[in-house]
Amino acid sequence: MAILEAIGVGKVYETRGVETVALDAVDLAVEEGEFAALAGPSGSGKTTLLNLLGALDAPSSGEVRLDGEKLADLSPAALSELRLRKLGFVFQAYNLIPVFSAAENIEFVMELQGVSAAERRKRAEALLAEVELEGLGEKRPLEMSGGQQQRVAVARALASRPRVILADEPTANLDSKTAIRLLELMAELNRNHGVTFLFSSHDPLVLERARRRIWLRDGGIDRIEEGAVA
Amino acid sequence: MRLEWRLAWRNVWRNPRRTGLTVAATSFAVFLVIAATALSVGMWDKIIDDSVGMASGHVTLTGPGYLEERTLEQFTYLDDALVARLSADPGVAGFAPRINAFGLLSEADATRGVMLLGVDPLREASVSTLPERVRSGRFLEAGREWEIVLGKRLAQVLGVGVGDAVLVYSVAYSLESAYEIFRVVGTLGLPDPTLERGLALISLDDAQRFFVYGDRVSEVAIRARDASEAGELARGLGAGLDAERVEAHPWQEVMPDLAQSVVLDQAGMYMMLAILVLVVAFGIFNTILMAVLERKREFGVVLALGLPPRSIFRVVYLESIFLAGVGLLVGLMLAIPAVLYLQANPIPLGDGEEIAAAFEMVGAEPVITAKLQASNPVFSSLMILVVALLAALYPALRASRGKPVDVLRSL
Numbered sequence: 001m002a003i004l005e006a007i008g009v010g011k012v013y014e015t016r017g018v019e020t021v022a023l024d025a026v027d028l029a030v031e032e033g034e035f036a037a038l039a040g041p042s043g044s045g046k047t048t049l050l051n052l053l054g055a056l057d058a059p060s061s062g063e064v065r066l067d068g069e070k071l072a073d074l075s076p077a078a079l080s081e082l083r084l085r086k087l088g089f090v091f092q093a094y095n096l097i098p099v100f101s102a103a104e105n106i107e108f109v110m111e112l113q114g115v116s117a118a119e120r121r122k123r124a125e126a127l128l129a130e131v132e133l134e135g136l137g138e139k140r141p142l143e144m145s146g147g148q149q150q151r152v153a154v155a156r157a158l159a160s161r162p163r164v165i166l167a168d169e170p171t172a173n174l175d176s177k178t179a180i181r182l183l184e185l186m187a188e189l190n191r192n193h194g195v196t197f198l199f200s201s202h203d204p205l206v207l208e209r210a211r212r213r214i215w216l217r218d219g220g221i222d223r224i225e226e227g228a229v230a
Numbered sequence: 231m232r233l234e235w236r237l238a239w240r241n242v243w244r245n246p247r248r249t250g251l252t253v254a255a256t257s258f259a260v261f262l263v264i265a266a267t268a269l270s271v272g273m274w275d276k277i278i279d280d281s282v283g284m285a286s287g288h289v290t291l292t293g294p295g296y297l298e299e300r301t302l303e304q305f306t307y308l309d310d311a312l313v314a315r316l317s318a319d320p321g322v323a324g325f326a327p328r329i330n331a332f333g334l335l336s337e338a339d340a341t342r343g344v345m346l347l348g349v350d351p352l353r354e355a356s357v358s359t360l361p362e363r364v365r366s367g368r369f370l371e372a373g374r375e376w377e378i379v380l381g382k383r384l385a386q387v388l389g390v391g392v393g394d395a396v397l398v399y400s401v402a403y404s405l406e407s408a409y410e411i412f413r414v415v416g417t418l419g420l421p422d423p424t425l426e427r428g429l430a431l432i433s434l435d436d437a438q439r440f441f442v443y444g445d446r447v448s449e450v451a452i453r454a455r456d457a458s459e460a461g462e463l464a465r466g467l468g469a470g471l472d473a474e475r476v477e478a479h480p481w482q483e484v485m486p487d488l489a490q491s492v493v494l495d496q497a498g499m500y501m502m503l504a505i506l507v508l509v510v511a512f513g514i515f516n517t518i519l520m521a522v523l524e525r526k527r528e529f530g531v532v533l534a535l536g537l538p539p540r541s542i543f544r545v546v547y548l549e550s551i552f553l554a555g556v557g558l559l560v561g562l563m564l565a566i567p568a569v570l571y572l573q574a575n576p577i578p579l580g581d582g583e584e585i586a587a588a589f590e591m592v593g594a595e596p597v598i599t600a601k602l603q604a605s606n607p608v609f610s611s612l613m614i615l616v617v618a619l620l621a622a623l624y625p626a627l628r629a630s631r632g633k634p635v636d637v638l639r640s641l
Contacts (some may be wrong), residue, residue: 056534056634077538084536087430099240111233112536160536 001068002029003163008062011048011219022048024219025062030198032163035190037199037210044216046200047168053198054166055079055085067163084112088157088195092169094149096141102152103128103137107174109160127155131185147178152190154182158189164196170201183209234541238548241521249553252517256557256614257564259510263610265600266601270499272573272601274492278457278595281488283359284420287325287451288460289467290479296448297479301402302331305446306476314331315470316452323455324356327447329437333400335380335430337388344384344430347436358455360418361428362430366464367392367416370433377433379410380484381426385417392416398430402442410440421594507617515621518550522625524630534634541628547622558611566607572600600607 011023023045030036030053051057052064055071064071068087074082083089088109096105104163106124115123128137131151140183141149150170159166167186171179187209199206207213213225242249282288296304302454308327316325329348334341355361361369365382378396380388390396394414411431420426438444445483454463460480468478482489488563522529531540564627576599579586 026490026594054534079536080533080536083534089534091531093527095527097237097528097532099244107530108233109535156535 001032002065003032003067004028004198005065006049006053006059006062007047007065009052009059009064009092010061011045011052011057012060021219023052023059023136026216026219026221028053028214030164030196032196033190034186034195034212035197036212036214037201037207038204038216039202039207039213040222041145041202045075045219046216048219049216050166050198050200054089055083060130066095073204083108084160086163088165090150090153090165090167092155092171092172093148094141094166095175096149096152096156098113102133102148102155104146105141106137106155106159109156111167113160120157127158128150128152130158130189130196131155131205132181141213144177147172147175147182150174150178150182154186154189158193162195164198167199167201168196169201170199171201171205175212176205179203179205234360237433238552241525242549245521247518249495249519252513252553252558253560254552256510256514256618257302259506260561260610260614261395261565261568264561264602264616265501265569266499266605267606267610268565268600268602269567269608270496272599273626275457275601276494276576276597276599277589277594278488278492279482280486282423282453282457283357284422284425285331285358285451285483286328286449287357288481289455289464289485290481291450291452291467291471291476292448292479294473294532296449297483298476300330300448301328302441302443302448305443305448307445308447308450310447311475312450312471315467316450317473319463319467321455321466322452324353324358324453325450326353327434327450328352328447328580329434329435329436329441329443330398330448331441333398333430334442335384335396335398337394337396338375340388342387342428344428344439346555347353347429347431348434348441350434352572353457359452360615361490363418363420364416367414368418370431371415372433374415374433376410376412376436379416379418379431379563381414381429382417382419383423383427383429385414387427388394390414392610398432400441406442408440408442410436410508414434415471417570418448418520418597421589429570445548450517466491471621479539479614503552508622509615511536514553514618515625517553518546518625520621522629525629529629529632530634533632539630543626547619547628550618550626551615551620554615558614561614562607562611566602569600569602572598573602 002090006026006028009023009026013020013022026049036094037147039045054061055066057181058072097108100108103124106127107120108119110123124137128134131147131154133151136144136148171182174182175189183205186197189195199210201207211227215224291306293304293306316322325349331346332346333346336342348372351372370377370379378398385391392414395411396414397409398412430445454460461482464478464480471478474494506535532542535538576597578591579596579598589596
C-alpha cells in the first residue's frame, strides 16, 4: 500500500503577477519501506514535490494523501499533528535548534509527542549511538561539524518514530566521505526499522544508493528508474 | 508548556547584549516612571501641606458666599454640635476657628493696612504652622487680652518690637469704628515676604470682641489626616451640615491657583511618562521583532517538526514577558529604595536659589522630597507589562502565522 500519494498534483507560484508552474499534474505513489529519490536538475520541481508530500505546502491542484489521509481536508493544527506523528525531515542546512543541545534537539519531537523525560533521554542516547555520536549529546549545534549536525538531524527525524523521512539534499553540505557514511546509516535504518526514505537530490552518491529514482523535468515526471545503479 | 518556557528562556539569552540593552532600557524607564511619579506626588503633597498649613487647612468650613466676598458679612458658627462632629470624624486631624478681616495698624507716624487674623491659640497648632514660625517673643496665649503677633517685616516697617503697643483700627461687623491698643508679644517669620509684611494675628476672643462679632467666625480650618482625601472629607462634612449656615470647601476651591498648578504639572508629567512608556514599547517591539525576523527559518523548522502555531505565539510572548519582567524587577529594585530614601531624607534647596524662592512664595519649605504610594509601583508595573504585551503582539502573530514552506523554499 502506498504511504505517500500525489494524484494529479500541480503547483503554481505567483510572484508580482507572474505565474510560474513548478509542478504540473504529477502522479506518484511511494510505497512503505521504499528508499527512493526525486532527481532532476535545479528548477525541475523536486523540492516543491517534497514540500507537498511532507504537508509543508498545499498544492494548487490535485491532492496529496499520507497513509490514505487526504491532506487538503486537515486544519493547520491537524497537519502539525500529522507531521509530528508520521513524518521526519532532514534538511540541506541541518536546521537544528541552535539554543538546544544535540540531545535536546533529538528530544524535541518526543517532548511534543508527550514522551516522558526518562524515556526521551533513553531514546535520545540510543539514537545518538546509532548515528555514531555517543558522548556528544550535550554539545550545541554550533560546536559540531557539518557531518555531525546532519547526523543529529537524522537522529531527530527518527526520534518521533515516523513512517516516512523526507530528506531534502541531505548531503549537499557534506564532504563525500561524510556523505557516504550518512547514506549508509540511512540505508541501515531503512533496512532495520523499515522506515520509508524519500530524498530530493541531484547528488550521485544519493542517487546510486536509491532503489528507485524518480526523474523530474520542467515540473513533471520525466522517467522512473528502478533498482540499483549499475 | 515547559518546552515553550525553555525555548523562550534560551532564546532570550541567545543575544545577551541585545537582551541586556532592552532590560536596561526597561529598568531605566520603570525607575523613571516610579521616581517621577513619587517626586511629583511628594513635592506637591509637601507644597500643598505647607501651603494649607499657612492658609485655611485641607478643608474650610465657611458661611455661604464667603469665598466670593471674604468680608465679615459672610460668617458661620463653631457650635458644640459642630465641635463634636469634627472631633468624632476619623478623617479630621485638627480644626481651628478663625476670623479674617482687614485692618489698619499704626505706631507713631507709621500706618499699614494688614490682614487681621483672629485665631484660637489652643487650636491653631492643630491646623497650621503659624505657631511654629515665631521668630521673636512668643505666640498668642489663651486667656490673655489684647495681644498681637506681627509678621517680622510688618514689625520692621512699623518700627515696633516685642513689648511695644500698636493701635489697631478697623470697621466692626456692626459697621461702627473699631479701634484698640494691642501689645506686640511676638513676630513671625513667613516664607512669603508679602504675607510677612501684611499679616497680624490676634486671639479669636479679642477678634470677636473687637469686631462685635458675637460667637461668629469667618471660617473653620480643618486639617485632614490624609491630604489626598480632602475632596472626600469636604463632601462628607458638607453632606451632614446645614447648607444655609455652612459650606465645606476642599483646599482646591480655597486656593484655585495652587490646584490649577498641580493639575498642569501633573498633566505635563503624565505626558512625559506616556512618551517614556512609548519608548519602552518601541524598544521591546524592536527587540522582539528583530528576534522573530532573524529566526524566521527556525520557526519554519519547528512548525515542520510539529510544534503547533499557537506554541510559537506563546514562545514569542513569553520572551517579551521575560524581557519586561526582568526589566521591571531591576527597575523596581532600584526605584523603591531610592524613593524611600528621598522620602526619609528630603534634600534642602540652597537659600537664594530661584527655585527655593518659588517654593517660599507659596508658603512651602524649599526641599526636594518624594512620596511612595503603593499604587505607584503597582500601576507602573502593570502599565509596563501591558505595554510590553501589546508591543509583542505583532511579532508574535507574525511568527505564528508563518507557513513551514515559506522558510524551506529557499533551501
